[in-house]
Amino acid sequence: MKSSHNLSGLILLCLMGYIHPTSAADKFSITLPITARTSSVESDSAAVYYPSKSKYSPIFIGNDGSAETGGFHVYELYGKRSDALVKELGAYKTGRSKLVEVVYGEDRDFVVTLSMSDGMFRVFEVDGKNGVRGLKAEKLVRGDFSAMCTWKSKVGEYVYVLGKRWGYRFLVREKKGGRGVEVVQTQEFGIPIEPNSCTVSPEGKVFLAGDSGKVFSFLAVDETAAPKIVEVGELGGGDEVKGLKIYHGKKDTYLLVGLEDGIEVFDIKKLGSSLGKIQFDDEELEVGDFAVHQTSAKGYEDGSIVFAGEDGEGKFFGVSSLTPLFKALGKGKLNTKYDPRDCTDNHARPKKCANLSDCNGYGYCPKDSRDKKATCDCFPGLTGKTCNKITCPSNCTSPSHGTCTGPNICTCIPPFTGENCATLAVPARYETEESGGADGDDPAIWIHPTDKTKSRIITTVKSEVGSGLGVYDLKGKRTGGVSGGEPNNVDVLYGVEFAGRKVDLAVAACRADDTICIYEITPTGDLVTIPGGVQPLPPAVKELEKKFKVYGSCVYHSPKTGAYHIFVNSKSSLYLQFQLSATTDGKLNTTLVRHFYAGNRGQVEGCVVDDENSSLFLGEEPYGIWSYDAEPDQPAVGTLVDNTVVDGGKLHADVEGVTLVYGKTKKEGYIIVSCQGYSEYNIYQRYPPHEFVMSFSIPDNKEKGVDRVTNTDGITAVGANLGKEWPYGMVVVHDDVNEAAGGGVRADATFKIVGLGDILGNKAVKELGLLKGVDENWDPRK
Template sequence: MKASYNLSGFLLFSLLGSISPTIAADKFSIKLPISARTPPVESDSAVVYYPSKSKFSPLFLGNDGSAETGGFHVYQLPQKRDGSVVKEVKAFKTGRSKLVEIVYGEKKDFVVTLSMSDGLLRVFEIDGKGVGVVKAEKIVRGDFSAVCSWKSGVGGYVYVLGKRWGYRFLIREKKGRRGVEVVETQEFGIPVEPNSCTVSPEGKVFFAGDSGKVFSFLAVEETAAPKIEEAGELGGGDEVKGLKIYHGKKDTYLLVGLEDGIEVFDIKELGSSLGRIEFDDEDLEVGDFAIYQRGGKGYEDGSIVFAGEDGEGKFFGISSLTPLFKALGKGKVNTKYDPRDCNDGHTKPKKCSSLSNCNGYGYCPKKSRDKKAVCDCFPGLAGKTCTKITCPSNCTSPSHGTCTGPNTCTCIPPFTGENCATLAVPARYETEESGGADGDDPAIWIHPTDRKKSRIITTVKSEVGSGLGVYDLKGKRTGGVSGGEPNNVDVLYGVEVGGRKVDLAVAACRADDTICMYEITPTGDLNTIPGGVQALPPAVKDLEKKFKVYGSCVYHSPKTGAYHIFINSKSSLYLQFQLSTTTDGKLNTTLVRHFYAGNRGQVEGCVVDDENSRLFLGEEPYGLWSYDAEPDQPAVGTLVDNTVVDGGNLHADVEGVTLVYGKTKKEGYIIVSCQGYSEYNIYQRYPPHEFVMRFSIPDNKEKGVDRVTNTDGITAVGTNLGREWPYGMVVVHDDVNEAVSGGVRADATFKIVGLGDVLGNKAVEGLGLLRGVDEEWDPRK
């Protein structure tokens, strides 16, 4: 029945759900059946639309995070609990997306979504009949994972939050002419990467992420960064998947979504949960969710729409809220809620005619009649009445670009980016399609005798097509091997196995939490090898019960000659294993060190400088760190660079890390990928690791190679790989594989860039960067 999404046949008591007591007498526990669901879709976030007129049926919108069909879907919210498949009204292919939200305006309502592929925040008009065409667009740079809205008398606000950075935008109709505009009104740092956010009737914004802690701040109409406070560890230490407000008649409830249920809190007393909502599908994992408070046939007390995943895949599900109000008490239900209602004084904007009301691009000061008073201008605007436009770093003027709008630079090629400080270097080639939708961190294997025959090894970490791919230096596929969703891959050279020396491709395989290794043949093929799949030892669960393999990198010690493998989890716990072989030629690993990295934010990408015995790792929300790679040394980290939130040069999220060797131990470069910006930072390899430059990879129309979007993993070598690659190459992951003829292809590819095209580019040739590369570097010496 599940395969056909036919959930009919429930008895009445099953439809209403069940209520059971918990250990605490005053805490309820309920289970909700899934009364309807959508066909499979890459679900992350959902939002319900309340039509302004009762004659229209309610709608709900859900994101689509897939590469090929990414965007959002519009569904009819079911009014009967008959187990039917949810009817889709329309789908919008705007690019792979995690976020979708409704913004209620003064006269019109809007849908806001943010595409990871092009960084465009798109605004659509919505009414009871459905969603129309795009009304406005704005570039938003960064990796964002949470969105919520707040109604004001000047329009609708939307908060977009990501890895320790947030924006607030005003969505409003243009005065005196048709159209909609998106105006940035605030940008600010946040302490965590949130998965969800929501706004209370009093204008308090709540957000939360992996740690289980919930934070809050007031949605005040000013441009200064808000004061953020910790509201409590409402997730009990578990990752918070969703946050929503239930607007009661007198009471307001905060619903905190976890993977296996939803905790319900009275917003006035967040110290203890009133009870817990669970679902009757034991295999179900719940993500973000939305609440519809109005009643209807079959859902008299409203409904809950959630992003879910079970044995059938990912989908959006719907359940009735009636069991919740059987537990809370029928007097708590409010089916007259209208999100268009004004809540408090926040919705009454101040006027300051003496300052031309800040021309609509700023907030009036408290003492606007003071002769020295000036407007509180939105980002990118300045002056007494907000009439002067400004840009970051003045667009690195005059040689790189000019400021043509609020925080809007028009760059002079080959420069690009938010302040025209990023060098645009197109790829020469891209790999053939990988056979899977999600790739990550690649590696380059250098041939022992003929460098032109070197190979690129890539990962497919999605369930479909999972494994490693092998390509020549122009991206033609030459081989590959299936594997358990490998996330990162690296190469160990010259490992002695059974009396012979072999090269190994080493990866972290997420499907079964193993270290997976393959022999690289002299022709660059991949073969299985005895002991090639290494399970984590029981001691790991003693360190962290929920440890899940995520990223990896390798190390060949110049001090002892030993080979090492680093494995990490999202929690930032690093495990260091020493690789050995048994007498019969079987690979074996031994845990020799463990430590938590950085500020204990999420980690993944790493690389080891063998010559200097230094491990470099990316902490996604915070920056790049360096550690001693030897297992007998203290795990004391040195911050190489942090994110712009803390005054550094990196943009979160900090993802892949790779290394280019120089002629000496003090020469060479570290290259770091910044996923949210699809840019790459280059640093000097040796301390103090000075920041060198930043580059991105645009379309190469001549070669028919598309740009790099939402980049993740990266690898590079400076070795001369033949006439076309005298200074080696850089290979990067491309999240959205855009077809030259338009549209998106389902399978991921990797882009191949000449390292000489980056470091020796005419725009930066005066820096002499190619002198820091060792074209004769041999990993076997």
């Protein structure tokens, strides 16, 4: 669709905030029947494909976010109306995935997806007759990404990949001479949010939105400079935006904003108020991302909408007719002749600049390309007047750690790895036996009171199936466990006075019912229920935040008062601090003693408390690590320990688990932080100014048959001597994808066990003397 809008005028109207409010009385409200659905699948996002020839049927592509079968599925969009389920044309196991999109090329069309398992951006060719032909190209993309959308300019077909405050743009194109397909990075930039979805208007305006309900936008332009991002408005009404899509009308363009309970419809030129709302006839349905197909088909004369949904039967993809929408909007708004191949943005720069060798195909031509002093605007990882020289971050920490062998591609010298070869690769010695659930999260280590070799590892399973806590010995053999309400994080309190005795407690935040779950740890390391072990949130919490949902948690034993505390947070960054006590009739009890919003109010989860220094360390997933005074009578003023690279720090979002290793003095020891999108861990000095020490990752240990760690989440560590094999303690981390030795993936998540001495005492960093900062005699009961 060739755009006839005046782009400069459109931008001016947006900058001026010129919007046309619509009367609430004029808003429509429609309900769409679900006319077809798929079988059960871990659905998050969907894309529809318009075939180039009318003899082929349209298809839709849906992601699969499960660990065992993760990847994407291809479905027939319009089958027989009498069929209860949509016909599946094929399944592609590329690893747990949230994102799929369609790219329309000059001669061929493609499906693109990004695996959370290995960070690979993969390109598959679309076969209009049979679905998808096979893998055509792939590129490693480091980070935790949650939104994907496409833009077609005169230069080529682009894919935006957006995550926690960071974004990339890739050019998907055929290589010269038709020798295959390549993925070229053309832009990287910071963004103000973690978006759940993005979409691009015919004028090349990119819209993105996430948890806050606010929608942002920027202009897609053929240049490498970071775009200027502006806030459009709170189109979600304060609720989380699940999806964004454009409906390309004949004259008007509509922005569809997906919420959990339906989809608001906006005229893109009048974003001040929605035209109306789409809902579905399933009262239990929660709607996720969605896609729109505008072409007519039998039974779907006005097109259809495909959505990721969840109801009482589980997660699936559903299909509904758009006819009720255009009865409300008016048939004159309908456009069933839309073809995405025609949607080329006319405002892109011309590609040719012969005087600069056309930038060798790896940059944009400057406007003054005939000037003898002009240089190309080169893609990331390339430089030179004509973009004919490669560069790498930190020059791959050359020459001792690696060399630059491609645009931003480092070839590292073992044991170093990572984007700039500055990360130490340390394989795990063991992994826990399978947990019984697909979604693990966070571990803790319980120290045995008399024989540290009999200490135990406690882990969480937060998926509905297998939900609860698992118990393992120090080599990962399962010794016990207990069911629970989808616990997210787990921590240990030692020596709590209860009913005339001292007990150790495992404490978790249970998401299924918004409670604090507490279990007694027996002297042999078993978990048993305890009176008052399920603590519901007090009514006062709902007065603080109506939609508060428990998420992460950690514990604190005050050296000043001797009191025991439990910190619980929500995704909104609201922290609740409870004091734990026992009632006279022998039940545990919690009392809310403090609350505060953490950091920049981005999403939070992992936390740990340094009891000796009364310091709470918490991870704000998009921003970094913060320190707060843990005492309830102190002001909640945060100090930034380190932030993410988008703000000049050394952390990579998603910042997840946080743990602590005690030293011989209060000023020694280490903080260890997990970075989920990179599957790497940063180590910092425990005491201010919390200097950065090093980073490490956990690769395959082929000798012991232990797979690598991918998409990591929670982490725990102790520096205590746990026996001959663990003289400096251990680190236990969550591993999202449990890769099988012979290929494929096992269904249940596991946790990997690494010697702390193998990290801090590694030959590659031995000269730093890091083991001196560990107290191998540390005893949590003293």
